[in-house]
Amino acid sequence: MTSDAAPSNTAGAVTDLVPLLPDELAALLAEAGEPPYRGRQVFAWVHARRATSIDAMTDLPKALRAWLGTRCLVSRIEPVEVLSSADGTRKLLFDDGAGGLYNSVIMPSPDRVTLCISSQVGCRMACGFCLTGCMRFRRNLTAAEIAGQVLAAARILDAEGAVPEPAHREAERIRSGSQERGAGRSERSWNLRDATVGVPATPEPPGGARRSGTGAGPAPGGPQPGRTRPAHVSNVVFMGMGEPLDNFDEVVRAVRLITHREGLRVAPRRTTVSTVGLLPEMRRFLEAGTGASLALSLCATTDEVRSRVVPASRRYPLDAVVDALRGMPLPHGHSYTIEYQLIPGVGASVEDARRLSRMLSLFPNKVNLIPFNPWPGAPFREPTPAEVEAFRAVLAEKHHRVTVRWSRGRDIGAACGQLGGGERRGPEGGETR
Numbered sequence: 321m322t323s324d325a326a327p328s329n330t331a332g333a334v335t336d337l338v339p340l341l342p343d344e345l346a347a348l349l350a351e352a353g354e355p356p357y358r359g360r361q362v363f364a365w366v367h368a369r370r371a372t373s374i375d376a377m378t379d380l381p382k383a384l385r386a387w388l389g390t391r392c393l394v395s396r397i398e399p400v401e402v403l404s405s406a407d408g409t410r411k412l413l414f415d416d417g418a419g420g421l422y423n424s425v426i427m428p429s430p431d432r433v434t435l436c437i438s439s440q441v442g443c444r445m446a447c448g449f450c451l452t453g454c455m456r457f458r459r460n461l462t463a464a465e466i467a468g469q470v471l472a473a474a475r476i477l478d479a480e481g482a483v484p485e486p487a488h489r490e491a492e493r494i495r496s497g498s499q500e501r502g503a504g505r506s507e508r509s510w511n512l513r514d515a516t517v518g519v520p521a522t523p524e525p526p527g528g529a530r531r532s533g534t535g536a537g538p539a540p541g542g543p544q545p546g547r548t549r550p551a552h553v554s555n556v557v558f559m560g561m562g563e564p565l566d567n568f569d570e571v572v573r574a575v576r577l578i579t580h581r582e583g584l585r586v587a588p589r590r591t592t593v594s595t596v597g598l599l600p601e602m603r604r605f606l607e608a609g610t611g612a613s614l615a616l617s618l619c620a621t622t623d624e625v626r627s628r629v630v631p632a633s634r635r636y637p638l639d640a641v642v643d644a645l646r647g648m649p650l651p652h653g654h655s656y657t658i659e660y661q662l663i664p665g666v667g668a669s670v671e672d673a674r675r676l677s678r679m680l681s682l683f684p685n686k687v688n689l690i691p692f693n694p695w696p697g698a699p700f701r702e703p704t705p706a707e708v709e710a711f712r713a714v715l716a717e718k719h720h721r722v723t724v725r726w727s728r729g730r731d732i733g734a735a736c737g738q739l740g741g742g743e744r745r746g747p748e749g750g751e752t753r
């Protein structure tokens with residue numbers, strides 16, 4: 321890990337600027353006699369312009385930079401390793417500074433770049449289908465480390481520069497005659513207010529996964545000729561290591577940082593916090609008013625099976641979860657996302673699909689079916705395509721909004737449920753699996 325400081329808000333008497341929101345920065349800078357707008361200015365430097373030092377904030381008065389330099393720093397995390405999948409997915413491994421590792425996964429697709437991030441090193445929930453759940457819990461990540469994962473991914477995408485525009489968009493532009501209007505606009509003239517669309521689809525050599533040092537630098541082959549636009553992190557999902565709502569305050573702060581209009585500008589509705597179903601914290605999260613979406617992770621349709629595979633769920637039986645979801649006021653237009661792990665022998669039968677359908681009819685939702693991704697030593701097998709389709713068909717027949725999410729990055733251990741590597745091992749710092 322590269323870090324300018326301890327990732328907490330203060331390191332000794334030195335304050336880290338990364339986890340502070342504009343109002344908090346303004347209050348800090350008021351001590352130097354600065355006007356309130358400086359808070360937004362410094363926030364934008366850190367989160368929108370990715371400054372990694374106070375010296376880089378060149379439009380601040382020299383005296384203010386000197387004042388900040390004696391009291392503050394900009395923490396930075398960088399991956400110690402980047403694994404690249406044949407399907408364009410990249411897994412970033414971060415060193416937590418105490419022998420632990422945590423992960424993020426960049427998943428490009430034609431109209432977005434989704435980043436899956438971690439909120440803890442290890443996890444206390446011990447879900448049986450998840451490699452992280454088999455590790456010991458090490459610690460909560462700080463808001464600076466959580467938002468820092470998004471900043472690190474953004475820096476990688478920044479360094480790669482513009483990427484080819486999707487062919488269909490290029491064709492649309494030509495058809496609409498808008499090509500001329502856009503001509504002459506340099507790649508660098510795009511800024512965060514432009515549409516957040518990314519198409520990195522990093523060209524990979526045939527033959528699968530690729531390792532690199534830090535992932536910074538241009539994609540192999542570099543941007544293609546023709547019309548281009550920059551790649552940005554457009555969607556963030558808290559589905560990496562850890563139960564986000566078990567690290568409530570830091571996660572809420574991180575969501576506010578990531579979604580802030582003066583910063584990374586990830587849309588709140590494109591930011592999803594996934595939980596095994598910690599009901600009190602789900603209520604608190606909705607009350608916090610971040611605007612982010614909540615997803616509920618399920619893998620079974622009876623309490624007996626669910627509590628066996630997800631021990632933390634014993635406190636919140638399915639009836640209580642459904643009642644709570646019916647009763648909790650959602651922001652206008654929102655629905656819950658159900659991330660349903662399809663695990664043969666646990667909750668992947670047609671009978672399970674029927675029970676799930678009855679539950680789903682009671683509150684607003686959409687369902688993602690996630691076929692189980694095996695890992696070495698996993699006690700379950702992955703479902704066959706026929707089993708997945710049979711389950712999906714039952715839900716579709718009942719008019720539920722259902723999508724099968726075949727995980728990406730399986731060849732680099734980046735698929736859903738495969739994230740581990742909580743402890744560094746040996747001089748190479750390889751994963752624990």
Ligand code: SF4
Pocket residue numbers: 443444445446447450451452453454560561562563596
């Ligand atoms: S699925 Fe999520 S909550 Fe369960 S053990 Fe894995 S990381 Fe923790």
